[in-house]
Amino acid sequence: MTKSVFSMCGMCTVRCPIRVESEDNKVTWIEGNQHLLGGALCAKGSAGPALVADKERPQQPLIRVGDRGAGRWKKVSWDTALDYVTDKLKKIKEEHGPESVVLSSRGGPWQNMYKTFIHAFGSPNYTNHDCTCGRNTHHASLSLNGVGRKGFIYDIKNAKHLILFGRNMFSSLRIAENLQTLDMLDNGGKLTYVDVRQTMTGLKADRFFQVRPGTDYALILAMIHEIIKRDVYDHDFVKQYVSGFEELSTFVEQYTPAWAAKECGIKEKAIHAFIDDIIPVMPKVIFHPGWNLSRYKDSFYASRGLHILNVLMGNIEQKGGLIIPKGPGDCGVKGIRSLDCAKPDIKRADGVGWKYKHFDKGPGLAHLFFEAMEKEEPYPVKAWITMRHDPFSGMPDPQRQKASFDHCDLLVAIDTHYGEFSWYADVILPESTYLERESTICVQKGLKPRLAVRKKAIEAEADTKPAWWIFKEFAKRLGIDEYFPYDTIEELWNWQLEPTGFSIEDFDEKGFISLTDDPIMYDPKNLEGKFATPSGKIEMISKKLTDAGLPSLKEYESPLKPEKGMFRLVYGRSAVHSHGHTTNNPLLNELMPKNSLWINTRVANKLGIANGDLVDVAAEDNSYTGTMNAHVVDYIHPEAVYMVHGFGKHIPLQSRSYHAGVSDQKLMVGKLDDWDQAGGAINLCESFVHVRRSVQNLKRRVEL
Amino acid sequence: MNKYMIYLNSKRCIGCHGCEVHCKSVKGLPVGPFLCEIDHKAVPSVKGFPKTEFTFRSCYHCDNPLCVPICPTDAMIKRADGIVYIDQEKCIGCMACATACPWAIPEMNPDTNKAVKCDYCMDRVDAGLKPACVTKCTTHALKFVTMQEV
Ligand code: SF4
C-alpha cells in the first residue's frame, strides 16, 4: 500500500517542504510540496532514497578503540554508547565543572533542543556553524537595524531589480527563492550580479560586474556615494527612521564611481548605467545583504553597506523590498511551546558576552573556543559534542584543530553520515536520515507565517535514532529530563501545540499550518519600534561598535595582491552537493565526483596549465598540498582560483569520496585565527595558495 | 503523430541537473545510465560576457523509430500515442536498439542487464500525472506538452 506523508527535506539546510510516498518501507517518490513549490525539487532532494540505502553511513553507535582518527571502532548498542558518553560527562563535570563541555550544532530551527540540553547540563557553551556562514551578515544587520539576519525577508518576486554580491543563488539553491527570482525576471525585472567569476547566477543576470577579489566593499561604497550625490535616496524614509545620515554622507564623499571602477577593475560607465537603471524602479530594488559572507576582511562592512543601500532605497516593508517577517502574534494566534532552559550565569569560554560585548550571545563564535582549549583560559574545555556539525570540514586548518581538540577527554559526534570530525571523535552516535526521523514543530515566519514539521516517511533501516530521542536519553541519564517533557514524539508535538489550539492532524492536509490567509504587511509609515537599536532608529553609527573600539563607517583598504605564482583561494557551492554532506551520495557523486580548480585562461597559459591538467595546489606555507584537475576558464579573475567546498575528505569507509578532490579548509593553514573583529566570522577568502602543473601529468613509460 | 513532447524553457533552466536525478530516482536506476541529459553550451557572448543555451534531451520517441524493428524479441514497442518503450519482460539486453538508434539513446541497466530508456514516464502519464522530470524540475522550466488533435 502506498503511504504518503508531508515532511521537510534534509539533504541541505534549506529544508524545502516535501511530500514523500513509500511502499513496504521503501521510498518510491519525493516531490516538492505542491502547495508551496508546485512540485519542484533539486537533484539533492531526489537523491534522498540513495542516502537511506547507503551502507557507507554509520549503521549503529560506534566507540573508538584505536588512536583518535585511526578509524578503529567497536560496534556497540545504544545503551552502551549512551552510558559511556553520560558517565564521561558526569566525571568531567565533577572534575572541571559543567562549563567545560561545549556543544556545537549546525544551527537551524531545532537548535533550542540542543541548547536546552547543554544549558540544563550547566554549561553556557552552546555554539553553531555560523562563524563560517552568516555571522557577518547577522551582526551587520544587528548593528544597523537592531534586528539580525533573519529580521527581513526579501520580496524578490515583486521586485524590479535584484542585486547580488557573490550570492550565487542558482547554485546554492533555495528553491522558493529561485522560483521568485525567475518569476521576477519573467515579469521584466532585472538582475545585477557581482562576483570574481562568472556563475550560473551571473549567466541569468542583465549586468555582471567581474570585480577584483576582495573589492566588493569599494563598489558598494561607490554606489552609496552616487545615490546620495544624485540625491535620489528616499528622503522621507531617511528622515523618519535613520540616525547618522550626515556622517554617512561625509564619509562616502571620497568614494566616487571613478575610484571604485579603478579599484575593482570595472568600467565607471557601467556603474553609472547601473544607477540609471535602478532610479526609476525604486523602492522595488533589493540589495541582497549576503548570506555566507565569512569571506573577506571587510565583509562585515560590505554587508553593512548593502543594508545601507536598502535603507537609501526606502524599501523596508514595501512590496518588492525587504519585509519584516510576521509571526503567530501578528496573526492573533498563540505561539507554540519550545524546549527551553535559561543559560547558566557563567562566562562563555569563547569570550562572547564579556570579552567581546558587541557579538550576539546566542550561539557565540565556535572558532574562539580553540584558544580557550589550548590555553585553558578562562577555564579548560574538556568535552565537545557536535550535533550535525563538522568543524574539520567547516573551519580552516583541521590539523591545528586536532591539536586543540586533543585537550578534550571526550569528543562525541552525532550525525547521519561520517564526517571528518566524527572520524576523529571518540563516539559516533548515528542519527536517522531525514526520511526516517521526525523533528519538533517549528514556526516559519514570513509574510504568511506558518507552522511546519518533519514527519518520518519510513522506519529506520539501520540502528539509528532521531535527535529528540538521543537528547531525551542523555537527559534521563544525567538527571535533567524535566527539561524534556515527553517520551514519544507525539507527546512532544502535543505539548508544543497545546497553547495554539491546533493538533498534529492539522498538518495532514497541506503539510503545514498556515496562520493567516492573507499576507500581513505593516504600515511603512509607522515602523516605530521595529528597529531594536538603542535609539530605535536605523543607526549609521553603532554605539556597540564604538564601545568596542571599532569604526561604524570603515575606511576602505585595498586587498592584498597575491605574490607571483600564488592566487587567492575562493570557494563556493554547486547545485548538486550540500558541502561535505553529500559528496559520498551515490547519485550525486555520479554527477560531481570531485571538485576542480577554476583558473583564468591567461594565467593558466603562462603556467603551462591546459584545461583538465592535474595541478598541485599548496597551502601558503607549503605544509599541505592537494592535486586536482584544472578547469581553465576566461571568466574568473586572474588573481583568484576557485573550488567547490566539501571535497578532499579522508574517510576510508566512504569509498566514493575518499581522497576525491581537494579540501579548501585543509589549504587554509594558520587561518583559524584570521577572523573579522567586527563581524565575528572567519575570513575564509583571505588565504593564498601556490598553483603549479603537477608532475603527475607525466605519462608512465615503464610497466613491470 | 506523437501526442506528447517535453519542452525546455531555456530562460528558466539553471542547469542544476535535477531532472536527471528525478528521472534516475523514479526509475530506480543505479550509477551508470541516464535517461535524460541537460547540456549547456556557451553562445556568442553578450556585451563581452558569456551567455548559455540549455538543452534537454531524453528519447525523441521518433515517428519511425529505428529501434523498434531491429529488436529481435519485439520488446521495443511504439504505443498509439507515440510513446516508445521497452517491455522489460521481453528485453534480452542485446542492445541492438542502441546500435540502430541514431543517437544511441537506449542504455544498459547494469542491475538488470537489460536496455532502459525514457518512456515519458508512461505509468504516471496514464494515471493523469506528468513525467517525473517535468513535475519536479527545480525551476518549472520543463513542460510536458500534449499536442492538440487536429
Ligand atoms: S531540473 Fe529544470 S532547471 Fe534543473 S537542469 Fe533540469 S530542466 Fe534545468
Ligand code: SF4
Ligand atoms: S531510442 Fe532512438 S530510435 Fe528509438 S525512439 Fe528513441 S530516439 Fe528514436
Ligand code: SF4
Ligand atoms: S519522461 Fe520520465 S523517463 Fe523520460 S526523461 Fe523524464 S523522468 Fe526520465
